Amino acid sequence: MEKKDIEVDIKVPNQTRYLSLIGRIGEDIAKELDKYTGDRETLAYHINLVLTEAMVNAIKYANAKDPEKLVHIVINISDDALVIKVFDKGQGFDINTIPSPDFNRLEDRGRGIFLIRSLMDSVCYKKVRNGNVLEMSKKLH
Amino acid sequence: MEKKDIEVDIKVPNQTRYLSLIGRIGEDIAKELDKYTGDRETLAYHINLVLTEAMVNAIKYANAKDPEKLVHIVINISDDALVIKVFDKGQGFDINTIPSPDFNRLEDRGRGIFLIRSLMDSVCYKKVRNGNVLEMSKKLH
Amino acid sequence: MSMDLKTEKKNDIIIIYVKEERLDAHNSGELKSEMQKLFEGGAKNILVDLKDVRFIDSSGLGALVSGFKNAISHQGNLKLSSLQPQVKSMFELTRLHRVFEIFASASEAQDNF
Amino acid sequence: MSMDLKTEKKNDIIIIYVKEERLDAHNSGELKSEMQKLFEGGAKNILVDLKDVRFIDSSGLGALVSGFKNAISHQGNLKLSSLQPQVKSMFELTRLHRVFEIFASASEAQDNF
Numbered sequence: 001m002e003k004k005d006i007e008v009d010i011k012v013p014n015q016t017r018y019l020s021l022i023g024r025i026g027e028d029i030a031k032e033l034d035k036y037t038g039d040r041e042t043l044a045y046h047i048n049l050v051l052t053e054a055m056v057n058a059i060k061y062a063n064a065k066d067p068e069k070l071v072h073i074v075i076n077i078s079d080d081a082l083v084i085k086v087f088d089k090g091q092g093f094d095i096n097t098i099p100s101p102d103f104n105r106l107e108d109r110g111r112g113i114f115l116i117r118s119l120m121d122s123v124c125y126k127k128v129r130n131g132n133v134l135e136m137s138k139k140l141h
Numbered sequence: 142m143e144k145k146d147i148e149v150d151i152k153v154p155n156q157t158r159y160l161s162l163i164g165r166i167g168e169d170i171a172k173e174l175d176k177y178t179g180d181r182e183t184l185a186y187h188i189n190l191v192l193t194e195a196m197v198n199a200i201k202y203a204n205a206k207d208p209e210k211l212v213h214i215v216i217n218i219s220d221d222a223l224v225i226k227v228f229d230k231g232q233g234f235d236i237n238t239i240p241s242p243d244f245n246r247l248e249d250r251g252r253g254i255f256l257i258r259s260l261m262d263s264v265c266y267k268k269v270r271n272g273n274v275l276e277m278s279k280k281l282h
Numbered sequence: 283m284s285m286d287l288k289t290e291k292k293n294d295i296i297i298i299y300v301k302e303e304r305l306d307a308h309n310s311g312e313l314k315s316e317m318q319k320l321f322e323g324g325a326k327n328i329l330v331d332l333k334d335v336r337f338i339d340s341s342g343l344g345a346l347v348s349g350f351k352n353a354i355s356h357q358g359n360l361k362l363s364s365l366q367p368q369v370k371s372m373f374e375l376t377r378l379h380r381v382f383e384i385f386a387s388a389s390e391a392q393d394n395f
Numbered sequence: 396m397s398m399d400l401k402t403e404k405k406n407d408i409i410i411i412y413v414k415e416e417r418l419d420a421h422n423s424g425e426l427k428s429e430m431q432k433l434f435e436g437g438a439k440n441i442l443v444d445l446k447d448v449r450f451i452d453s454s455g456l457g458a459l460v461s462g463f464k465n466a467i468s469h470q471g472n473l474k475l476s477s478l479q480p481q482v483k484s485m486f487e488l489t490r491l492h493r494v495f496e497i498f499a500s501a502s503e504a505q506d507n508f
């Protein structure tokens with residue numbers, strides 16, 4: 001971690017009722033980024049959204065069988081990027097096989113990864129010790 | 142850490158401009174505590190305040206000589222208590238020798254520890270590896 | 283779960299006011315069931331008003347899509363009103379603004395069923 | 396640092412409106428210097444209006460105490476107005492509500508100098 005970084009490391013129970021807390025913390029951090037040259041309100045919304053989408057997926061697809069599991073999220077701000085990591089302990093999946101939604105078909109689901117990819121500058125999902133991590137980052141200038 | 146706990150671990154640069162971010166995160170967490178039986182808006186203010194006071198002291202008295210240092214804060218919620226730890230790497234001090242303010246004398250300073258003690262249920266300051274920690278907790282019911 | 287939905291009947295239109303700041307994976311299932319129940323109970327025209335909704339995620343969008351498909355299969359209509367700008371931009375990003383009829387206010391929507 | 400302070404002169408009273416959500420260790424030094432400068436420049440009556448201040452910490456309180464002592468040493472007055480409830484409770488907790496004259500509004504305070 002660089003000297004001038006902000007790091008926020010959050011562990012919350014595996015429940016959707018904590019989505020709003022995580023989203024709000026993300027918004028607070030985004031609004032603090034005075035080096036960001038774009039619109040900070042919009043950035044705040046986007047950070048809230050990608051945190052929500054990633055946390056929902058961790059709950060739905062990776063932690064579902066064990067309501068005692070925690071969701072682990074790390075938000076990091078360095079001089080030039082905001083990086084979010086959402087850890088899960090599930091089977092994992094290959095994010096590169098997830099297609100964009102078919103805009104001509106009306107599905108109830110399948111827009112989460114698409115939204116994350118649309119709003120962040122880089123997104124990857126990979127195995128780590130004890131599980132997986134969805135890592136997404138946004139350049140700040 | 143218990144299964145149903147929330148833990149938020151924050152590292153920010155040693156600068157007062159981050160007080161409002163830390164305070165706001167504290168408020169967000171306090172407002173989430175639906176098991177708290179008192180007024181949550183008031184609790185949120187108090188958590189904001191004790192975080193602010195403790196972080197200012199870490200900046201002023203412990204980290205002052207090194208602007209590259211980080212302030213490290215951990216907020217933990219368990220079933221029955223909200224616990225805040227603010228770490229510093231300074232010389233430390235004996236919190237038990239800090240008197241309450243003399244209400245008949247008008248001083249510019251000396252109200253921080255008093256406010257923390259007034260608003261939290263237990264407060265201690267002790268040596269830990271690599272420095273010190275101010276630990277304060279509030280019962281939730 | 284207990285989502286804050288205020289339902290109002292005006293002529294043959296049922297208006298559901300979503301009185302929540304967030305429409306997300308935590309609460310959108312409830313809105314989805316509510317719409318389903320209404321269409322199955324014979325409702326033809328539902329308006330969902332999102333005036334108070336500051337934040338929507340893909341599950342919230344999905345619940346509305348589900349309601350829209352329900353409307354079609356019951357020969358009914360589902361329309362939307364009062365989208366805040368950030369919420370609107372999520373419809374645009376997912377191209378759902380081409381699917382839904384979206385009105386500036388609940389009263390404007392009522393005149394267009 | 397650049398704190399948002401709006402200063403207005405009405406008759407012989409200088410009103411400082413603190414246009415910040417927080418009055419804390421980050422910005423209160425500026426308010427303190429501003430009051431000091433005014434008293435040293437010959438001001439006698441200063442009113443600090445805290446209408447927009449939602450949060451005050453011990454440094455914010457300290458800056459106001461410093462201004463109050465400055466007022467006394469210049470044979471002047473420092474009064475306060477428009478405290479939000481949570482801010483007011485911080486004055487009570489530290490007994491400073493006994494030290495300052497506190498008014499409900501800036502206009503009410505102006506009538507009482």
Ligand SMILES: Nc1ncnc2c1ncn2[C@@H]1O[C@H](COP(=O)(O)OP(=O)(O)O)[C@@H](O)[C@H]1O
Pocket residue numbers: 053057058061062088090091092093098108109110111112113114340
């Ligand atoms: N953390 C995860 N672990 C395992 N599978 C995942 C995870 N996140 C996403 N997926 C898979 O990717 C698919 C697409 O996810 P998403 O775009 O969020 O849409 P949705 O969740 O609505 O299906 C999911 O259906 C799921 O199969």
Ligand SMILES: Nc1ncnc2c1ncn2[C@@H]1O[C@H](COP(=O)(O)OP(=O)(O)O)[C@@H](O)[C@H]1O
Pocket residue numbers: 194198199202203229231232233234239249250251252253254255453
């Ligand atoms: N983290 C710390 N490290 C060293 N000394 C501290 C620390 N926190 C507080 N102190 C000491 O305790 C005293 C009282 O602190 P406080 O009540 O916050 O009032 P103030 O900071 O306005 O003097 C300080 O003056 C300082 O000497």
